[in-house]
Structure formats: structure tokens, C-alpha cells
Amino acid sequence: MSKSINVRTPSGDYEVLIGSKLLGSYNFKWLVQNRQILIIKDSMVPNEILETLRISLSNSQPMEIKVLEIETNEKTKSFEGLIPIFEVLNANKFNRDCLLIGLGGGITTDMVGFVAASYLRGVDLIQIPTTLLSQVDAAIGGKTGINFAGSKNNIGAFYQPKLVLMDIDCLKSLSKSDFTDGIAEIIKHSLIADKNLFTKLENIFSKNNELSDEDLVQIVYESSLIKAFIVSNDEKEKGDRALLNFGHTYGHAFEAIQSLEGFSHGQAVGLGMICASHLSFLLKKISSDEFEKIKNLIKSAGLPHEIPENFDVNDFIEAMSRDKKILDKKLRFITLRGLGSAEITEDPPEDLVLKSINL
Amino acid sequence: MSKSINVRTPSGDYEVLIGSKLLGSYNFKWLVQNRQILIIKDSMVPNEILETLRISLSNSQPMEIKVLEIETNEKTKSFEGLIPIFEVLNANKFNRDCLLIGLGGGITTDMVGFVAASYLRGVDLIQIPTTLLSQVDAAIGGKTGINFAGSKNNIGAFYQPKLVLMDIDCLKSLSKSDFTDGIAEIIKHSLIADKNLFTKLENIFSKNNELSDEDLVQIVYESSLIKAFIVSNDEKEKGDRALLNFGHTYGHAFEAIQSLEGFSHGQAVGLGMICASHLSFLLKKISSDEFEKIKNLIKSAGLPHEIPENFDVNDFIEAMSRDKKILDKKLRFITLRGLGSAEITEDPPEDLVLKSINL
Structure with missing residues (x-):
């Protein structure tokens, strides 16, 4: 069972495959034969996943396969964190015809993507995102990069892989929180671009059961399709x-303020989507019925749907205005104009923004 | 007096301007207005050149102009050497709409090009090469990069500037040796692609005078045209x-062996071109008359035309075979098939290669 998306960008096309048991069954020969392969594996990824991949690759007649395990956090996502990867490539005399494989979450695919973009001015790359968030978000679109001097993702490249494999079996070992981080992005994609996916998500989460593999492949596929469509048109x-x-x-403001410490990215974005939907309602761009539907879906997906009691509104205002200062321009909000459609709203009235966090 | 080349590449077109008094007279407004500008200046570039440029930029209504001076050598051409540039950009909150200007020789334009390629995943760039070698070689073609772990240019990006300015007045402060390094590349361009330029160079250097500004603009222009044509078709x-x-x-072998220590890149390439022409003659691809013409031009341009007495042929063979081992494949020679035309010759007979250095 697998589904395929062809992503077209000015700098090249590539296939995204979504399915189960992909790593064990995919025929890598066309990409792997007679080439030097380096797998860069996130230490969080279970070894069984690596072994499944390694067997598939070995069956495809590579010249050699090396594996480098890396620790991934916002600190190793840095020049220092890239050095060991470049060192392995250089020490093993990997040439321009080599192939890199990123196996891990979003930090891994961001880092490996940047290495692939810059080693010998660009070598081939397969991305194998192993978290739901990285599957539906980081692995499509070619944005790669690292953090520098306290800023996030401020050094990197737009660089497209030759292939993206999304094997939902990789998701089985994820924590509940890591999983819902990905769900938040899927909901986001439905809200900005696909009413049918929104309805599908409503049905799935109202059942209150575990997601079936079929459901999971389907929503990862549809979510990826939206991301692929948007980035194809705006590389x-x-x-x-x-x-x-x-x-x-x-979401960024929520993540930055102390009173919400412990909120994951997905939780912050989940709550942020409710506020942004509320703002859309206050701006009369969606109905109260639509706003309620959105709140209910986010709630049933297990994401926060209410502002926590210890929330400090002054912290929030400060975080927002800091963002504004950093950008040195207007604050941009993305607002909905109905379910499945979104637009940019620049500098909405401040009182409405404040009101929007009163849920 | 200026000449213009439009370089077309799949990732964008840009203009290369060649002339004298360009920095003081060019109207930068279309590129500079309302933007944050960072000039990265090689410490070897005289301050008057910077000041001329700064006045022109200031007249074009920039938002702000910062200048960073860097030391350039094969050691600072590294991640460590890039850090101060990224730090200035980050500390001054330069945004995606900023503009970088590389002002210096090939190391500067290589480093600044890579920074421009990767800061915020790519910002605009003007290259102002100030040596003859960087004008006719490094500044056209979008190859950027740094050295890593003892290998040259093994990390970088293909990244095209928005504009390249080649002001021959920048060349007035060059040493004789830096100047002939550039001449060697111009001769090379004539040999592989332009018989008329070859004849022009013969005439210029047979006069035994200083090059006039007109001659210099003309040969930089024609040489750049060849480089631009080749890279346009093969980005x-x-x-x-x-x-x-x-x-x-x-040339690489000559640079690597001890007995020729002190040879500049241009000197090594000059001598290398004589050997490669000799090989072409031995392979019956050019006539003895053509070979003599080439030797004479290289000699009259002030480049070495004879193998020095202390040359150690065993060192040379070792350097060549090391290259061969590193490449892990056949040794590639570029040979001539007449003046102004070249082709690839893979693994020519070893005895001919050895004979070719007997001048």
C-alpha cells in the first residue's frame, strides 16, 4: 500500500512515496547502484528501522554504505553539528556522484539537506522523515538549514532531494506528543487548503479510535499533497x-512565553490555530459555526483548545511585539476565509488580536 | 568606456560589466535603494577603492551600509572564516532583502558567494573582483565555496550574483606576479575557445609595452565572454x-611538488599549458608551428616557458599518480585540436605524458 506524489520545482522534480513497509520493499537500485552511500541517522530512530533500510540498500548494489549517527537538538543543529558529517564524507573521499540519506526527524532532514546542498556544491539526497511532523512538514519543500547565533534556520539552502520516503511504520515508536505535533500540521493544511481533508479529519477523530494504517497513509498523503502543491508554486x-x-x-509567541513553558511546537500551533481562527471570525471572515468546528477538531485530536489558566497576557503582548521589532515591519497573520482557504492579513487591529486569545 | 556581458543560467541571468572608473560611475540605485548593504572587503584591497565604492552606493539611497574587512588566505577560506560574516549579518538583523557585496580577489568572492547562497537560504549578491585572476576566472560562473579538512573548495554552492563589476582600475595596485596569474587564465581561454583572442594577445605582448587600458578592457572582456559562454551552457x-x-x-602537479616551490598558480598553469600543448602536439592534434606560437606567447607574457633546472621528475610522477588515486579514476587531460579549440583526452599513454614535460 503506497501513494505517490510528483513534486515539480524549477530546480528539479522528485517523487514523494507514502506507505507502510516502504523501507523494506522499495527498489533503490536506480538511485543506489555503484554509488557511495552515507546514511545520516538520528540517534532517536530505532536501530531496526536502520537495519531494514540497510538491507534494502545492500540489495541494490551500492559501492559502499556508511552510517553516521547524530544527536539532534536545536544546539547540534549548527555548524558544529555539521562538521562530523562533512568529515565522514571528506575522510572517505566521497565524490560528487555520492548519495546522502537523511533518516530522522525534521532536524535531521534539515541538517542533512544542507550538507547535501553544499558538499562539493551539491550531491544527491534521499530524505526519509521518521516523525509525523517531519513527514508532513519539513521533508517537502527543500528548505534546509541550521541555527546560528541564537536565530533559527537562518543559514541554509533551498535544495531538493531526489526522493522522499514516508514510511508510516517509522511512526509506531513515536511518543503521543510527537505524534500530535504532526497532527497539528495536518489540520493546518486542511484549514488553509482542503475542506474535504478537514471533513475527513473530523470523521477520523470523532471515532475516538486509534488511527488505522489506511487512515494514516491517507491523511499523510493528502496533507503532503497540499504542501507539495504550495511549494511547487513557490519554491x-x-x-x-x-x-x-x-x-x-x-504559536511562536506561545512558545516564547514562560507561562506556557512545556508546550510542544504542535501544541503551540494547535492553540495558535484556534486563535487565528477566532481572529478570522472576529474579522467576519468565517462563521461562528465554522469556528466551533475548528475548535472541536483540534480538541478531538488531543491538542490544547483553551488558553491555560496560568497564561500571562502581558508576556504574550511582549512576545508579539518582540517579533514585530525583529521583523522590523508589520505583523503578518494568516487568516481563514472559510474552511479550506486562507489569506494574509497584515497588521489587524490590535484590540481584535487581543480579543482573539480570549477563547 | 565599458563593455557588458549578459550571462544566462537556468537559475537566473545577470550582467557582467567590464570597464575603467566603473565603481565611481555605476548607478547602483536599482540594486541598492532602501536595502541593507554589507560590503565584505579583502584587507588587501586599497581603502581608496572601498571609498570610491562607498560614495557610489551612498548616492543610491541604501537603507544602511556596513563594511566588514576580512583577511583572505587558504586558511581563512573555511567555516571559521565565514563566521564573522554571518555574525555581522545576524547581529545587524539583515533580512532576506539585504544585499551583499564581495570586494576582493578570488578567495573573497568565493567566500562571500557562499555566504550569500546560505544566509537566510539565499540573498542578493554583487561581485566586485579586484584581481585580474578573479575577474577572468572566479567571478563568473557562480562557483562559491570554502576549504574543509585539507581539501580545496569541497564545501560550497553554485550561486549566481545579480551583477559583476570588473573595474580595471582595481588592477593598478596588483603585483607583477598577481597580474601574470590573471594573464595565464586569459591565454588559456584563448587557447581553448578563441583563435582571434590568441592572435590579439600575440600582438599585444609582442609590443613589449605596458598594456593600455583599452587593451586591458578588451582582453578581460573577451576572456570573460568565453568563460560566460562556457558556464552558461554548463552551470x-x-x-x-x-x-x-x-x-x-x-599545473596542480607543479604546484604540489617541492622542487617548484614558490611557483604561483598562474606560473604553474602557464607552464602546464605549455606541457598540455606539447602533449597535444605529441598526440598529433596540433602542428609544431602552433606549439611554437603557444610557447612564444606564454614566454612573451612573462610566464615560465621552460622546466626549471631543479625540477624533479619523480616528484612530478608521484604528484600525478596521487591525483589519479584521489580521483579514483582516469587522469583527464584537456588537449588542443588546433588554436582555439579543446577536447578531453582520458588517460593518454604514460610515455607521452612524460615526454610532454621535456620541453
Whole structure:
């Protein structure tokens, strides 16, 4: 069972495959034969996944396979964290015809993507995102990079892989919180671009059961399709890609303030999407019925749907205005105009923004 | 007096302007207005050149102009050497709409090009090469990068600038040796692609006078035209760009061996071109008359035309075979098939290669 998306970008096309048991069954020969392969594996990824992949690759007649395990956190996502990867490539005389494989979450695919973009000015790359968040978010679109001097993702490249494999069996070992982080992005994609996916998610989460493999493949596929469509039309992030920030202006502020410490990215974005939907309602762009539907879906997906009691509104205002100062321009909110459609709203009235966090 | 080349590449077109008094007279407004500008200046570049540029930029209504001076050598051409540049950009909150200007020789333009490629995943760039070698070689073609772990240019990006300015007035402060390094590349371009330029160079250097400004603009222009034509057709270095390595297989070996220590890159390439031409003659691809013409031009340009007395042939053979081992494949020589035309010759008979250095 697998589904395929062909992502077209000005700098090259590539296939995204979504399915179960993909790593064990995919025929890598066309990409792997007679080549030097380096797998860069996130230490969080279970070894069985690596072994499954390694067997598949070995059956495809590579010249050699090396594996490098890396620790991934916001600190190793840095020049220092890249050095060991470049060292392995250089020490083993990997040439321009080599192939890198990123096996891990979003930090791994971001780092490996940047290494692939810059080693010998660009070598081939397969991305194998192993978390739900990285599958539906980081692994499509070619944004790669690292953090520098306290800023996030401020050094990197737009660089497209040759293939992305999303094997939902990789998701079985995820924590509940890591899983819902991914669900938050899937909900986001439905809200900004696909009413049918929204309805599908409502049905799935109202059942209150574990997601079936079929459901999971389907929603990862449809979510990836939206991301692929948006980035295909805006590779270098000059237009519609901004819509992918729905819920994130709030979300970043929520993540930055102390009273919400412990909120994961997905939780912050989940709550941020409710606020952004509320703002859309206050701006009369969606109905109260639509707003309720959105709140209910986010709640039934297990994401926070209420502002916590210890929330400090002054912290929030400060975080928002800091963002504003850093950007040195207007605050941009992505707002909905109905379910499945979004637009940019620049500098909405401040009182409405404040009101929007009163849920 | 200025000449213009439009370089077309799949990732964007840009103009290369060649002339005198360009920095003081160019109207930067279309690129500079309302933008944050960082000039990264090689410490070897005289301050008057910087000041001329700064005045022109200031007249074009920039938002702000910062200047960072860097030391350039094969050691600072590294991750460590990039850090101060990224720090200035980050500390001054330069955004995606900023503009970087590389002002210096090939190391500067290589480093600044890579920073421009990767800061915020790519910002705009003007290259102002200030040495003859960087004008006719490094500044066209979008190859950027740094050295890592003892290997040269093994990390970087293909990244095209928005504009390249070649002001021959920048060349007035060059040492004789730096100047002839550039002349060697111009001769190379004539040999592989332009018989008329070869004849022009013969005329210029037979006069035994200082080059006039007109002559200099003309040969920089024609040489750049050849480089631009080749890289336009082969942005990512998969085909004809290899012809630009004419003389370099020998040259790299000459640079690597102790008995020729002190040879500059241009001197090594000059001598390498004589050997490669000799090889072409031995392979019956050019006539003895053509070979003599080439030797005479290289000699009259002030480049070495004879193997020095202390040359150790065993060192040379070892350096060549080391290259061969590193490449893990056949040794590639670029050979001529007449004046102004070149081709790739893989693994020519070893005895001919040895004979070719007997001048």
C-alpha cells in the first residue's frame, strides 16, 4: 500500500512515496547502484528501522554504505553539528556522484539537506522523515538549514532531494506528543487548503479510535499533497508559502512565553490555530459555526483548545511585539476565509488580536 | 568606456560589466535603494577603492551600509572564516532583502558567494573582483565555496550574483606576479575557445609595452565572454566546463611538488599549458608551428616557458599518480585540436605524458 506524489520545482522534480513497509520493499537500485552511500541517522530512530533500510540498500548494489549517527537538538543543529558529517564524507573521499540519506526527524532532514546542498556544491539526497511532523512538514519543500547565533534556520539552502520516503511504520515508536505535533500540521493544511481533508479529519477523530494504517497513509498523503502543491508554486518562498504559517504567529509567541513553558511546537500551533481562527471570525471572515468546528477538531485530536489558566497576557503582548521589532515591519497573520482557504492579513487591529486569545 | 556581458543560467541571468572608473560611475540605485548593504572587503584591497565604492552606493539611497574587512588566505577560506560574516549579518538583523557585496580577489568572492547562497537560504549578491585572476576566472560562473579538512573548495554552492563589476582600475595596485596569474587564465581561454583572442594577445605582448587600458578592457572582456559562454551552457559543471581545466592537470602537479616551490598558480598553469600543448602536439592534434606560437606567447607574457633546472621528475610522477588515486579514476587531460579549440583526452599513454614535460 503506497501513494505517490510528483513534486515539480524549477530546480528539479522528485517523487514523494507514502506507505507502510516502504523501507523494506522499495527498489533503490536506480538511485543506489555503484554509488557511495552515507546514511545520516538520528540517534532517536530505532536501530531496526536502520537495519531494514540497510538491507534494502545492500540489495541494490551500492559501492559502499556508511552510517553516521547524530544527536539532534536545536544546539547540534549548527555548524558544529555539521562538521562530523562533512568529515565522514571528506575522510572517505566521497565524490560528487555520492548519495546522502537523511533518516530522522525534521532536524535531521534539515541538517542533512544542507550538507547535501553544499558538499562539493551539491550531491544527491534521499530524505526519509521518521516523525509525523517531519513527514508532513519539513521533508517537502527543500528548505534546509541550521541555527546560528541564537536565530533559527537562518543559514541554509533551498535544495531538493531526489526522493522522499514516508514510511508510516517509522511512526509506531513515536511518543503521543510527537505524534500530535504532526497532527497539528495536518489540520493546518486542511484549514488553509482542503475542506474535504478537514471533513475527513473530523470523521477520523470523532471515532475516538486509534488511527488505522489506511487512515494514516491517507491523511499523510493528502496533507503532503497540499504542501507539495504550495511549494511547487513557490519554491523560494516569495508568495503562497506564507499561508503555511497559519497559526504560527500566535504559536511562536506561545512558545516564547514562560507561562506556557512545556508546550510542544504542535501544541503551540494547535492553540495558535484556534486563535487565528477566532481572529478570522472576529474579522467576519468565517462563521461562528465554522469556528466551533475548528475548535472541536483540534480538541478531538488531543491538542490544547483553551488558553491555560496560568497564561500571562502581558508576556504574550511582549512576545508579539518582540517579533514585530525583529521583523522590523508589520505583523503578518494568516487568516481563514472559510474552511479550506486562507489569506494574509497584515497588521489587524490590535484590540481584535487581543480579543482573539480570549477563547 | 565599458563593455557588458549578459550571462544566462537556468537559475537566473545577470550582467557582467567590464570597464575603467566603473565603481565611481555605476548607478547602483536599482540594486541598492532602501536595502541593507554589507560590503565584505579583502584587507588587501586599497581603502581608496572601498571609498570610491562607498560614495557610489551612498548616492543610491541604501537603507544602511556596513563594511566588514576580512583577511583572505587558504586558511581563512573555511567555516571559521565565514563566521564573522554571518555574525555581522545576524547581529545587524539583515533580512532576506539585504544585499551583499564581495570586494576582493578570488578567495573573497568565493567566500562571500557562499555566504550569500546560505544566509537566510539565499540573498542578493554583487561581485566586485579586484584581481585580474578573479575577474577572468572566479567571478563568473557562480562557483562559491570554502576549504574543509585539507581539501580545496569541497564545501560550497553554485550561486549566481545579480551583477559583476570588473573595474580595471582595481588592477593598478596588483603585483607583477598577481597580474601574470590573471594573464595565464586569459591565454588559456584563448587557447581553448578563441583563435582571434590568441592572435590579439600575440600582438599585444609582442609590443613589449605596458598594456593600455583599452587593451586591458578588451582582453578581460573577451576572456570573460568565453568563460560566460562556457558556464552558461554548463552551470553545474557536468560537461564543457571541464575544458577550463586546460593546463591544470599539469599545473596542480607543479604546484604540489617541492622542487617548484614558490611557483604561483598562474606560473604553474602557464607552464602546464605549455606541457598540455606539447602533449597535444605529441598526440598529433596540433602542428609544431602552433606549439611554437603557444610557447612564444606564454614566454612573451612573462610566464615560465621552460622546466626549471631543479625540477624533479619523480616528484612530478608521484604528484600525478596521487591525483589519479584521489580521483579514483582516469587522469583527464584537456588537449588542443588546433588554436582555439579543446577536447578531453582520458588517460593518454604514460610515455607521452612524460615526454610532454621535456620541453
